[in-house]
Amino acid sequence: xxxxxxxxxxxxxxxxxxxxxxxxxxxxxxxxxxxxxxxxxxxxxxxxxxxxxxxxxxxxxxxxxxxxxxxxxxxxxxxxxxxxxxxxxxxxxxxxxxxxxxxxxxxxxxxxxxxx
Amino acid sequence: xxxxxxxxxxxxxxxxxxxxxxxxxxxxxxxxxxxxxxxxxxxxxxxxxxxxxxxxxxxxxxxxxxxxxxxxxxxxxxxxxxxxxxxxxxxxxxxxxxxxxxxxxxxxxxxx
Numbered sequence: 001x002x003x004x005x006x007x008x009x010x011x012x013x014x015x016x017x018x019x020x021x022x023x024x025x026x027x028x029x030x031x032x033x034x035x036x037x038x039x040x041x042x043x044x045x046x047x048x049x050x051x052x053x054x055x056x057x058x059x060x061x062x063x064x065x066x067x068x069x070x071x072x073x074x075x076x077x078x079x080x081x082x083x084x085x086x087x088x089x090x091x092x093x094x095x096x097x098x099x100x101x102x103x104x105x106x107x108x109x110x111x112x113x114x115x116x
Numbered sequence: 117x118x119x120x121x122x123x124x125x126x127x128x129x130x131x132x133x134x135x136x137x138x139x140x141x142x143x144x145x146x147x148x149x150x151x152x153x154x155x156x157x158x159x160x161x162x163x164x165x166x167x168x169x170x171x172x173x174x175x176x177x178x179x180x181x182x183x184x185x186x187x188x189x190x191x192x193x194x195x196x197x198x199x200x201x202x203x204x205x206x207x208x209x210x211x212x213x214x215x216x217x218x219x220x221x222x223x224x225x226x227x228x
Binding site for chain 1: 120150152157158159160161162165205207213215216217219220221
């Protein structure tokens with residue numbers, strides 16, 4: 001069973017640039033959630049995708065957008081990067097959308113973004 | 117607005133003793149609670165959960181207690197082992213929506 005994989009693991013961007021982060025969900029999981037973890041903070045919910053549709057969104061501006069593909073992999077895109085976007089971006093998959101099943105999330109290692 | 121709070125950023129415990137990690141929440145709509153463990157350079161991994169219809173759930177050395185009236189939950193690890201040294205996140209889920217709310221984490225160090 002393949003776990004959640006994310007790429008790239010580290011990247012550095014400058015303010016105003018755009019970034020795309022990628023996530024492959026765990027085998028058998030059709031739901032992907034993205035979380036932002038700033039230094040010293042807990043993960044903050046960005047959004048969730050289920051069957052290629054956005055299925056819930058946290059308190060993040062529209063310049064944070066995403067996609068889910070037919071194979072359930074996902075992308076997180078951030079436009080017009082700001083210094084405060086520097087964080088660890090975590091992708092998590094789960095077997096079904098929302099609270100089905102055990103409700104637990106299976107996380108990848110994360111992509112650490114530094115904005116200069 | 118931090119709806120899930122872990123007020124102890126760090127905790128040190130001797131090997132073999134009990135570790136108690138605490139978590140408080142403010143939202144009465146939360147009805148499902150989880151603990152995640154995170155090692156450096158790894159993503160969080162699920163440890164144990166509890167539904168609001170229970171007040172205790174046990175899995176081996178790990179027990180989670182839920183006090184709904186106090187909006188408080190705790191994770192007990194007994195006996196603590198050096199491999200338990202990690203950051204522990206408390207998370208909560210409301211009865212609607214798809215968002216988990218996480219605390220800021222408690223860094224546990226188990227001293228051999």
